[in-house]
Amino acid sequence: MSASSPVATPRAALDALVAGNRRFAAGTPAHPHQTADHRRLLEGGQAPYAVVLGCSDSRASVELLFDQGFGDVFVVRNAGHVMGRSGTAQASIEFAVAELGVKVVYVLGHQSCGAIAATVAHLVDGAPLPGAMNILVDLTRGHLDPEDPARDAVARHVAGTVRDLLTESPIVAEAVERGDVLIAGGWYGLEDGLVHPVEAALPA
Template sequence: MSNSEWTPESVWQSIIRGNRRFVEGKSAHPRQNEGRRQELTHGQKPKAVVLACSDSRVPVEIIFDQGLGDIFVIRTAGEITDLSVLASLEFAVDGLGVKLVVVLGHESCGAVAAAKSALDGGDLPGGFQRVLIEKVTPSLLAARKDGQHTTDEFERRHVQEIVNHIVDRSPEISSRLDAGEVGVVGLRYRLSDGLAETVVTQGVSENPLP
């Protein structure tokens, strides 16, 4: 399927189907041959952009069973955003024409755990690592305000807050979302079984596959 034929919903289905193959141990490893490599020397047309945590246990293309050039990946610890991340997301949507924006958190996230530790006992890391705490803490405070207190709830809420932040801060993504040209989803990857569970969706169905 060419990039022009993809829709937000069909990309969403492709991502979830790939994750199901990965969970079931049936990964197809698509579009990873020499022909695909040669094709990509002329440019890229990924179908999705994924803002993921930098955790080494969450390799984006592998867990979604996607090929070379299929996903534009941005990785930061705790999938936190700054101006360069927002600019990269807008480039993917505007410059590359992706149809789906994905925020990918995960089970046992160190950034969320560090923020929780700072809230509970005032333990703050030194140097620039403190930025991680500053960026993640608002999500945990919002979760606690709503009566959410478990680590799993914190991780899901952080994904949701990052999704909301991206849509609120990026007029480019927001306008395309309103026009039905882009979908935005938040997922939490479970290290224990490999499943990417849905946290929040905007512009696409909540359950794309039966």
């Protein structure tokens, strides 16, 4: 097994992410796999154990909040952790599953997400979004409560994104069905530093 792939099963991969986040939240990060020697081990290739679709928000750095290092996590980020019309986010996740052999696909939202807040504001009062940002509304609104868009908006969007992945990506869905990959989701609390799980996924 590659030095950058310390886990062998989907459940162990998810447990490794959770354990790393708990270290981070407790203020006792291990900063694994960040030495010059480990960096050089990865010169010939990568074998991350997880792929995370997260938000681009500068307060939600995936590697930091999961206490991971070089080669551990394949990260896909955009505003509001949306799948995107271009297909690049989905393709990136599929690459991690099919080509890199990750064991877990994780959809990560976060507290006080500006992209989701803008979507809620648009749905409630029609507040316009400039430029191409209306795509964020289009790709998020279907996950929210139509009667009360603000209610559990981040968690609902995480759950909806997990469902979208399973519906739109045969590569991900089939890997989950085979038990090769576990798909999960959660939201990161800016106040407590913890990633709170969202019940949105199929068991491994």
